Amino acid sequence: MKKITALALVALLSLGALCVLAGCAANHEQVIRDATEKELAVMKDPSSQDYKDLVSTMSMLSTYRIDAEEFVASWMSGYDYSVGQVTVTGNTATVEVTITIKQMGPIMDEWFAEISTLTQREDLTEDFDVYGEAGKSLTALMAAAKPTSTTILLDCTLQGDTWIIAQDDTELMKALMGESTFLNL
Numbered sequence: 153m154k155k156i157t158a159l160a161l162v163a164l165l166s167l168g169a170l171c172v173l174a175g176c177a178a179n180h181e182q183v184i185r186d187a188t189e190k191e192l193a194v195m196k197d198p199s200s201q202d203y204k205d206l207v208s209t210m211s212m213l214s215t216y217r218i219d220a221e222e223f224v225a226s227w228m229s230g231y232d233y234s235v236g237q238v239t240v241t242g243n244t245a246t247v248e249v250t251i252t253i254k255q256m257g258p259i260m261d262e263w264f265a266e267i268s269t270l271t272q273r274e275d276l277t278e279d280f281d282v283y284g285e286a287g288k289s290l291t292a293l294m295a296a297a298k299p300t301s302t303t304i305l306l307d308c309t310l311q312g313d314t315w316i317i318a319q320d321d322t323e324l325m326k327a328l329m330g331e332s333t334f335l336n337l
Contacts, residue, residue, distance in 0.1 A: 181238040184247050184315055192233040216287030227254055230299035245308040254297040257332025263290050264334050302327035
């Protein structure tokens with residue numbers, strides 16, 4: 153499950169937010185702000201296709217007897233965002249975004265530490281039992297996690313009358329995932 157979880161959310165948010173911010177050239181700041189807010193809002197809406205795609209990418213959690221939909225709902229509880237200052241300078245712009253989310257990196261680090269003790273338990277004789285206990289552990293860690301807020305700057309460039317957010321999603325990934333030894337963040 154290494155970076156799958158981390159990359160799933162970043163990829164889904166990046167697909168929309170990192171592609172196109174189109175609109176009339178008259179008010180670039182508002183076009184960028186509106187489009188950024190629209191893209192970040194999809195993860196607050198369980199009926200959105202991006203949210204459903206995230207749940208789908210988590211189907212591998214069934215190995216640990218975790219319901220992907222419930223897990224993502226727990227992960228996204230507390231998710232929020234705010235779009236701050238948008239600064240346009242010619243054909244470039246930056247947009248300040250604060251993302252609040254239960255960061256997966258620290259959760260995964262703690263989970264892997266717990267898994268090492270689970271594999272040593274003598275009462276868990278079958279892999280199925282170990283996976284089930286590991287699933288309970290991850291579910292509990294996610295439920296107990298507190299959302300963290302991180303502010304980042306996204307770079308944009310104007311191409312024609314369309315604003316494109318830079319494809320480097322390193323800062324976005326760090327904001328969504330947090331620091332992690334396991335995920336190499």
